Amino acid sequence: MLSQTVFWRIAEEIPKKLAWTLMFLSIAIPILLWWVISNTGLIPSLFLPTPGEVWGAFQRLLASGDLQKDIAFSLFRVIAGFSLAAIVSIPLGTLMGTFPSIRALLEPIIGIVRYMPAPAFIPLLILYLGLGEIPKIMLIFIGTLFFNTLMVMDAVKFVPQHLLETTYTLGGQRKQVLLQVILPFILPNIIDACRVNMAASWNLVIVSELVAATEGLGRRISVAQRYLKTDEIFAGLIVIGLIGLGIDLLFRLLLRVSCKWAKD
Amino acid sequence: MLSQTVFWRIAEEIPKKLAWTLMFLSIAIPILLWWVISNTGLIPSLFLPTPGEVWGAFQRLLASGDLQKDIAFSLFRVIAGFSLAAIVSIPLGTLMGTFPSIRALLEPIIGIVRYMPAPAFIPLLILYLGLGEIPKIMLIFIGTLFFNTLMVMDAVKFVPQHLLETTYTLGGQRKQVLLQVILPFILPNIIDACRVNMAASWNLVIVSELVAATEGLGRRISVAQRYLKTDEIFAGLIVIGLIGLGIDLLFRLLLRVSCKWAKD
Amino acid sequence: TPNQQTSTPQNPNTSVKTALISVGFSAWPGWFPWQVSQEEKLFETNKVNVDLKWFDGYLDSINALRAGQLNANTQTLNDTISSVAAGSDQVIVLINDNSTGNDKIIVREGINSIADLKGKKVAVEEGTVDHFLLLLGLQKAGLTQADIQFQPLETGAASAAFVAGQVDAVGVFAPFTTKALSRSGSKELFSSKDFPGAIPDHLVVTRKLINERPQDVQALINTWFATLDFIKASPDKAYEIMAKRAGVSVAEYKAYNSGTKIFSIEDNLQAFSPGKDMKSLSYAAEKISKFLVEAGLTKQAPNLQKVFDDRFVKAYAAKQKS
């Protein structure tokens, strides 16, 4: 007979209190480990700064106003690049998912191009778009576009055939089916795909800010790398992680507010 | 009444012949466009080489044996890094999807870390792992791990509750449910997640080969960038794209062979 | 798409009305003076409208010039030759400095001669002056790159790898030299001081700029020498500006000074004239060019005839005399 358990419950809820404790430990244990290891002095602080040193770097950057500027610039670039990618990929993915013909027309080329590393496009982007914000944004755009398109496309697969047929029998035309049935149905999946791929955009922030950026979190990290200011690298990474977490929660909120009908 | 159409069919098959024609056009049109634009001479070949020049570079690299070596090294690194990521992320994602407690324990920290750009870890990887193959492989590993974990975790959501309950009533223990029911059920999704994330691994090949690589497609591209050998950049990108396409098709084949029961 | 055109001049009070020139520069003691020109408004004084663009990555500045996103850039001779070889039309109009020790090959304890490098791991950023310096050193000892374990790494990463003990030697330029030397027992094996004239740094402009707006190029050169005068006149202020740009203290900055020989107008005139040793730029260029081809870094030797243009330094010298 199956034994009773709380921790090893499968696909059942666990008590709220346990869940919160575990989530707290999820953050606390790594920080504690970091604190212990870095304070033993076994690893020189050049390679692994202590939490205190990183906190110091964080405060230093904050006091000088650099961090705020970095955050503002990087946020702007990532959000701009990501939004552009979303604006293109959502209709594109929906069309590809809806019409097998458009899928046949675009899938092979996208299948090839999506494997090409975004950093390879830097010289071409500089060439055509200069050194301003546009090439940086475009790099993030390119690096996010294809993943998002494919994930949106996959979502359309889950629209029940009956829903489409019902719409036809109610007198719906193809365009109406697309805009008034398929699109609202996959909206939760679109939001979820965007949530996942926002991280892909952030992963490009360093590469994109290699393009003649004078501020930004990615640039801060790469300069810190050059001069081996490990504390600043860590501070930059942690700030990016926390911003990411915040954006993630915002997307979840958006999903909850805009798609009440969808189960989480 | 809904008009009849072939091209604009929604969620219906289109004739095989049309599909193949469109797929051919998908590759042919971009190549043609490239050929026309590059041959007008409007854009200097320093910035946009002609297909002929790229073909020349390709043959040159092939003749010298460099390309074969580059492909071998990059393939090795990407596959090693990706496989490591798969080996960790598949059990991890499955555990997180299966046990809400493990999910609570790991999701917050993964949620933060996955936003951190992989290139930021280069100095740390060099410090801890040196300059050999290991830091290159680890970079790809880090960059792929979290996406794959989350996608595997999401797949577990789709295991029907009834399947688990049936197993319990047949006398199944939790471990058996995990290994003999959940895992085989999500296998097709795991293969699909791996297919998508293989592209993420390839996207890191340039960055990872910045770590003291003397060969590899990524390194070939960055050296070509350095010396403005645009034809070699293009040749490298196209080779990566084609390898990617090949791997993609292999994954689809694997899915078909190993999961005959899954609908495509 | 040069967005520079649309941006407003820094100082609307001056009567400078010429189109904006974008000039790139990056971290090198010989180039930090441009920051002084900017902050002391010496561009305006010399009636040139400059958008001075700082690059964290030197490589990016080279790419930007090639891509036509800059009108001028500060770079080293070997990079200029590579660019020209790749088909970019660039002209050297001013020599800022020669490296006289700021480029170093630094080794760990136990390596005492160039010959000892044989079979050792040496990290250096591929295609940079330090790569060039390393190869020059190896050549002198009768070795080639094949005799060492070459580790191509970005300069910052290279010095980090050296400090972490991952490599036996490293080729870096200031200020990364300081960091590399922080590894205990490490020392300088040789430096650019041992190869005078091999590593000149200069201002490169596009041919288009020379053809269309020679007077602006002249003004740039005038500004440079005016800046050198300013540094001489008020060194404290100038060093403060330069140290800040470099991200180091004034004391540290001054330490780099000896490793770079800033070129006066006389040095410029001499370097631009033909000669049979490395003091002559054209002679050095020939050597470097040959070297790059032999190392397989460029496909063919570029035509170096049109790379040098000494008329602007000459004009400045003439004006000084009069």
Next chain:
Amino acid sequence: MHLEVNQLHKQFQTKRGLLTVLKNINLYVEEGEFVCAVGASGCGKSTLLRSIAGLDIPTAGNILVDGVRVTGPGCDRGMVFQSYTLYPWMSVMENVAFGLKLQGVPQAKRRQQAAYYLEVVGLSEFAKALPQELSGGMKQRVAIARALASKPKILLMDEPFGALDVQTKESMQQFLLEIWRTTNTTILMITHDVEEAIFLSQRIYVLSARPGTIKQELQIQLPNKSDPQIKRYHIFQKYKDQVMSLLTDGSMPVFCTEGESHSG
């Protein structure tokens, strides 16, 4: 309204070759009639209804609605599927009004009409609820209201009460008869439940097993349908025996291996 199906043939291309599903189907439905079609599982009932709805294209033969040939789906033929295909993101009111929206009826008017049909199906107080808040029977009623709201010439129903429990099913049958009487709609309904067919319809078509042909047409004349005891009447039982024996061909297999007969 006059529906006519002439010499309808339908074949499907399957892996094992051509599968003839419908053969020589001739039938008609008059204005205001309530006709049922019964037949073994897999005999092609759904295919027949889908062909009439314009969702499947017949291999041969034609379907005429008021003399006009059917070439695709349209709002003149409303359809109610077995599964409750409501739009999950729309409120009950919006679901009912959706057909009118597709046809461009202005907001105020369609709200008014939808409200009327919600009244008819007795769900006025649930106008603002989401489909997921409704029970199965309620969802099915919304689907019927939605089909009725577009004022189709004929209402096609494919086993609409198959998934309901006995009690709900009986009340839904009563309710459908009420609707039919009140709105005077023409109805063609498919069912597995012989009692249901006899109870509801004026005429029954009995289809043979695959390939489906019309085996018999039966006129049903029951004295008093509103009598809850009607199923006990001798005449009711006689009809039932007649249909059952037509369906089972006298034999009732126990260990039959149905082959691929259950689908649709």
Next chain:
Amino acid sequence: MHLEVNQLHKQFQTKRGLLTVLKNINLYVEEGEFVCAVGASGCGKSTLLRSIAGLDIPTAGNILVDGVRVTGPGCDRGMVFQSYTLYPWMSVMENVAFGLKLQGVPQAKRRQQAAYYLEVVGLSEFAKALPQELSGGMKQRVAIARALASKPKILLMDEPFGALDVQTKESMQQFLLEIWRTTNTTILMITHDVEEAIFLSQRIYVLSARPGTIKQELQIQLPNKSDPQIKRYHIFQKYKDQVMSLLTDGSMPVFCTEGESHSG
């Protein structure tokens, strides 16, 4: 085997507060008995069965199997769900043998036993087929064979024939009776179909609407179950009337708004 349910209470925590689903349930099943439970939709039948299976934990009261208290699911209580929950990646044979595999029975022996039960359900020739190649009735038979193969002390069935068409359903009923007689299994079955309950069982529990209580216990004595005309017998009709009136309380609502009554 002796199943005993004593004073069973079950409440669910819902958004609107505590929902009492089962109240004061007392019942028993003897060795070799075939017992049915009928009740309105939402009265808690599934909850009752799930509690016996150990899948739901009662709020109060206890369940004893041979005097041992039930605390979780186990293979002594086999379960057949309404939806055919076969493991889609296993062949029919593997599905049937899976319970034995979970219990560690060696391969050869479990194949032999599975083959026997496949023989019993008449599906020997489909041993190698995948579930998706089977019709609904065949799938249900595999599910029954699988439950039987683990030799449970009692077979619990939750509306096993709800989704089948009339013809298949009748043959499945015959078949289940056969099995029951041949294997002498103890069966507790839940159904909506009153005729089914009378036809199959020796005893019927009629449950009241929510909160479910046992309204009546009925001993069924039919002379000759194998007579296909049995449903016409007067005694059969009398039993049916009795159960129906218990269920409907004499009233048969037409426009009932079922509230949240349809679920589970």
